[in-house]
Amino acid sequence: MIDGGDICPLRHSHKTAHARLTLVEGFKLRVKRRCLSSFLVQHYSIERLSGGTTFLIRTPGPLAIGRQHQHDGRGQRQSVRSLPPSLIAIGHCKAMVARSTGEIRPPKLPPALETTSLLDGGAEEEDEVDQTGPDPEVSAVEERADEERLYGKEGWGREKDISAGTRLGAIFMLLFTPTLSFYFLASCTNYQCSLSAPIWDIFHSAHPMQTWLSWFPTPTWRASIGYALWVITQGILYVIVPGKIGYGQRTPAGYLLPYRVNGLNVYILTHVAFAVSVYYGIISAGIIAHHWQGLFVAANVYGYLLTIFAYVKARYWPSHPEDRKWSGSIWYDLMMGVEFNPRIGKLWDFKLFHNGRPGIIAWTLIDISFAGAQYEKLGYVTNSMWLVIFLHGLYVVDFFYNEDWYLRTIDIAHDHFGYYLAWGDTVWLPFMYTLQAQYLFYNPIDLEWYAAVAVFSLGVGGYWIFRTANHQKDLVRSTDGKCTIWGKPAQVIRTVYVTSDGAVHKSLLLVSGFWGWSHQFNYVGDLLLSFAMCAACGLHHLLPYFYIIYMFILLNHRIWRSEKRCRAKYGKYWEEYCERVPYKLIPGVY
Numbered sequence: 001m002i003d004g005g006d007i008c009p010l011r012h013s014h015k016t017a018h019a020r021l022t023l024v025e026g027f028k029l030r031v032k033r034r035c036l037s038s039f040l041v042q043h044y045s046i047e048r049l050s051g052g053t054t055f056l057i058r059t060p061g062p063l064a065i066g067r068q069h070q071h072d073g074r075g076q077r078q079s080v081r082s083l084p085p086s087l088i089a090i091g092h093c094k095a096m097v098a099r100s101t102g103e104i105r106p107p108k109l110p111p112a113l114e115t116t117s118l119l120d121g122g123a124e125e126e127d128e129v130d131q132t133g134p135d136p137e138v139s140a141v142e143e144r145a146d147e148e149r150l151y152g153k154e155g156w157g158r159e160k161d162i163s164a165g166t167r168l169g170a171i172f173m174l175l176f177t178p179t180l181s182f183y184f185l186a187s188c189t190n191y192q193c194s195l196s197a198p199i200w201d202i203f204h205s206a207h208p209m210q211t212w213l214s215w216f217p218t219p220t221w222r223a224s225i226g227y228a229l230w231v232i233t234q235g236i237l238y239v240i241v242p243g244k245i246g247y248g249q250r251t252p253a254g255y256l257l258p259y260r261v262n263g264l265n266v267y268i269l270t271h272v273a274f275a276v277s278v279y280y281g282i283i284s285a286g287i288i289a290h291h292w293q294g295l296f297v298a299a300n301v302y303g304y305l306l307t308i309f310a311y312v313k314a315r316y317w318p319s320h321p322e323d324r325k326w327s328g329s330i331w332y333d334l335m336m337g338v339e340f341n342p343r344i345g346k347l348w349d350f351k352l353f354h355n356g357r358p359g360i361i362a363w364t365l366i367d368i369s370f371a372g373a374q375y376e377k378l379g380y381v382t383n384s385m386w387l388v389i390f391l392h393g394l395y396v397v398d399f400f401y402n403e404d405w406y407l408r409t410i411d412i413a414h415d416h417f418g419y420y421l422a423w424g425d426t427v428w429l430p431f432m433y434t435l436q437a438q439y440l441f442y443n444p445i446d447l448e449w450y451a452a453v454a455v456f457s458l459g460v461g462g463y464w465i466f467r468t469a470n471h472q473k474d475l476v477r478s479t480d481g482k483c484t485i486w487g488k489p490a491q492v493i494r495t496v497y498v499t500s501d502g503a504v505h506k507s508l509l510l511v512s513g514f515w516g517w518s519h520q521f522n523y524v525g526d527l528l529l530s531f532a533m534c535a536a537c538g539l540h541h542l543l544p545y546f547y548i549i550y551m552f553i554l555l556n557h558r559i560w561r562s563e564k565r566c567r568a569k570y571g572k573y574w575e576e577y578c579e580r581v582p583y584k585l586i587p588g589v590y
């Protein structure tokens with residue numbers, strides 16, 4: 001039996017507004033007691049009425065519900081109590097849904113109602129609001145939801161109305177990011193990772209065009225086939241390797257999606273297979289490093305095809321049409337994506353797969369392969385390379401160990417699937433996040449023992465802050481605030497927010513622990529760890545420090561995005577959080 005949860009009222013002026021709902025067999029619908037007296041329910045049979053507020057519908061079929069809401073002096077205003085909007089098919093609800101989403105949705109059950117497992121633990125901790133009497137807080141939020149539907153505000157999901165500057169920014173990113181990754185590749189493979197030497201060479205060359213063309217990596221069959229096998233194998237492992245089912249955050253349209261969480265098993269399996277293949281001489285440890293340029297071409301081809309596929313799929317075969325966002329700019333839509341959770345079937349999720357499989361599993365494999373290539377060159381592996389492998393490994397293994405947590409971070413809970421994640425995961429992540437290992441292959445250095453200890457301590461300390469802060473947030477939400485943080489009961493702000501289906505949900509914001517120090521103290525830990533990864537390469541070149549510069553920009557941009565989104569999502573509760581925790585990143589500074 002499935003609990004129907006709260007049903008949201010939609011206010012409008014017509015006298016006979018109603019909704020048609022197709023209910024599954026055995027569906028249990030909970031109705032707020034304050035609404036029951038004036039409920040008109042037709043076309044189904046009530047088998048049992050329990051406690052005056054709950055009734056059980058046995059027969060599948062259409063259901064119309066209407067109720068008188070209130071008088072406004074000019075006549076009667078009617079309300080419709082409806083299940084989530086994918087169920088709404090007719091009457092005035094249709095007009096409202098059409099306005100808020102740009103389309104009329106077919107009556108179908110949202111995933112949150114299709115699976116009973118949502119109710120037996122593991123589901124998102126946020127509940128739909130269940131109340132037995134009028135609650136002014138909830139009513140105010142419901143009214144805000146009504147108004148946003150009626151007057152076309154877009155809610156708290158990804159931006160739709162973008163400025164000219166944002167459009168230009170998208171075009172800039174589409175051009176700048178491939179150029180930068182190409183330049184870094186050229187710098188390492190031709191100039192030992194010097195950032196100035198390539199430019200210098202172009203300026204002093206008699207044939208600058210030829211010099212520039214000579215940097216272009218050439219595709220090779222071996223790298224292309226190897227890359228294709230890699231992606232296909234990871235795609236299959238994503239499906240067949242056992243793992244639990246985790247749940248993301250409620251989407252702006254109200255979905256609560258299940259994810260296959262088997263990353264740690266796949267990560268271990270892949271690394272063991274690599275080690276065994278090297279041990280038995282099937283491949284050399286340096287195989288990835290030796291085919292680096294050909295792999296760059298193959299990854300780019302895949303990244304661009306995936307971006308185009310994501311865009312076309314969003315238009316013609318969307319998985320959840322209500323969660324799409326069209327901005328009106330093809331460049332912005334290509335860059336930031338249109339579909340929120342593109343999927344094949346119920347569980348093969350493009351975003352989790354690409355964010356969390358071929359790119360990030362390859363991260364430590366690439367490091368190990370460059371270490372293998374360094375070993376072939378020097379006869380040993382430098383302590384700096386070991387440090388880089390360790391710090392990257394800590395970060396990546398943590399990611400897989402806590403994969404369920406990742407489902408509720410910005411990437412999965414907010415970002416749509418476009419070039420940013422498609423190309424980003426397939427090219428940017430494996431080729432830019434591994435720059436330190438690439439650098440150390442071309443410029444091997446051994447750190448003094450005290451420098452190595454300092455880098456190690458900084459990295460582990462940063463990691464501890466990163467993990468502790470992330471854990472505090474996840475813990476407080478999974479226990480509904482009933483937990484202790486640093487030995488004291490967690491302090492939280494209880495919030496309500498609405499999804500675009502008009503449903504009202506509860507959530508909470510932590511105001512103690514690291515989340516009482518600043519809005520994103522987890523980023524401070526990440527930045528310290530990122531700096532340690534770069535510092536492991538010594539102080540001779542700028543290139544290995546690219547990662548900390550990039551992370552600083554990326555995380556600051558995220559703070560800005562998250563603030564904007566949380567303000568729209570939580571309204572006055574976010575204001576209260578900002579009053580209680582005024583700093584965004586570094587307490588006392590910013």
Ligand SMILES: NC(=O)C1=CN([C@@H]2O[C@H](COP(=O)(O)OP(=O)(O)OC[C@H]3O[C@@H](n4cnc5c(N)ncnc54)[C@H](OP(=O)(O)O)[C@@H]3O)[C@@H](O)[C@H]2O)C=CC1
Nearest residue numbers: 409410411470473508509510511515522523526558562566
């Ligand atoms: N190496 C890399 O390239 C990158 C790594 N990262 C790391 O990944 C991790 C996840 O990052 P990210 O998704 O950006 O951020 P978070 O996991 O910190 O998620 C931010 C969201 O948490 C919720 N939130 C904000 N304040 C509170 C609070 N006080 N209590 C409870 N919830 C709150 C808000 O969303 P809501 O309420 O809707 O849940 C907010 O948007 C971070 O540790 C980061 O360092 C991030 C980006 C890049």
Ligand SMILES: CC(C)=CCC[C@@H](C)[C@H]1CC[C@H]2C3=CC=C4C[C@@H](O)CC[C@]4(C)[C@H]3CC[C@]12C
Nearest residue numbers: 177355395399411419420421423424425428429
């Ligand atoms: C410029 C450009 C195209 C950006 C690339 C986008 C993605 C490759 C990265 C954006 C966000 C990154 C991540 C976020 C959070 C993470 C959790 C952490 O524990 C491990 C790393 C990561 C998954 C990280 C991976 C790269 C991104 C998806």
